[in-house]
Amino acid sequence: MLALVSDIHANIEAFTAVMDHIRTNPAITKVYCLGDVVGYGPDPEPCLDIAMNLDLNLMGNHEYATLNQAYGFSAYARDAVDWHRKLLKPGLFSARTKKKRWNFLSNEMKSRHEEEEGRILFVHGGPQNPIEEYLLRTDLDEVMGELSKKLVDAFELTRWLCIVGHTHTPGIIFEEAKFIHPSQVNGTFTFEEGRKYLVNVSSVGQPRDGDPRACYVTFDGETKTMTWHRVEYDVEKTAAKIREKPHLNDFLGERLIKGV
Incomplete structure (x- = not known):
């Protein structure tokens, strides 16, 4: 069984x-992270x-x-990234641990990963742009049964499952222009062969579906079943840390409490 985490966003309380x-x-044998360990939060280093x-x-x-520059980010997201860069980027005489973290960011993170001969694609954003693409519920019209061109293209590049994070919102987008939130299926869904799915695992450190609890998923390849897990953590502690950091906007703490 595989566990998938994403969008930790420097929230050590949630990640822990x-x-x-x-x-x-004990059935979980591997843990994959779909990106955004850093950003927004107060504790990038331990995360x-x-x-x-x-x-x-x-x-x-x-x-x-x-690693580069925060283009297209909101002001508070950019400020957090700029602070994290200053915190993490090593100098000539920096400690070995600091250099190891920067090397990890620079050289050890892949943009995409495939399994089952490409039938399962793991990316942060989407198949067309693995790092930055957003696959959103608002990209489909459930009433008219229509997909945006972006989703049509995403499905064309998906053989069975495309598993993502990035939007911080859990759910499944179907090729038939349908969306399911995990709460509609008691948190567990079994995928069928011969169909295609765009699957969002949500966020550990900053969920945005109205539920402030941390979220991750487990995937059983034998039963083809995915389960979304919600985990309580000390949200108030993380929010208080954010308020104490001059480089982080208080809104980043408030949204954790509200789960938005």
Whole structure:
């Protein structure tokens, strides 16, 4: 069984709670991260230290912005990325641990990963732009049964499952212009052969579906079943840390409490 985490966003309280929850399930043999370990939050360093020990790490747009520049970001997202860059980028005489984290960001994160001979695609954003593409519920018209061109193209590049993060909102987009939130299926869904799915695992460190609890998924390749798990953590503690950091906007803490 595989566990998938995404969009930790420097929230060590959420990440620790999720990893503790994962360890309670002996069936889980691998843990993949779909990107955005950094960005928004107060604790990028300990979150990277955990991520470096996972079985796979994909690059998210916040990692890319930390290594380069935060183009197209909101002011508060850009300020957080700029602060993380200053915090993480090593100098000539920096400690070995700091250099190791930067090397991890620079050289050890893939943009995409495929399994089952390409039938399962893992990316942060989407198949057309693995780092920055957004696949959103608003890209489909459920009443008219229509997909946007972006989703049509995404499905053309998907053989069975395309598993993503990035939007911080859990759910499944169907080729028939249908969307399902995990709460509609009691948190568990079994995928059928011969169909295509765009699947969002949500966010560990900043969920935006109105539920402030951390979210991750498990995927059983034998039964073709995915389960979304919600995990309680000390949201108030993380929000208080954000308020204490002059480089982080208070809104980033408030949204954690509301889950938006």
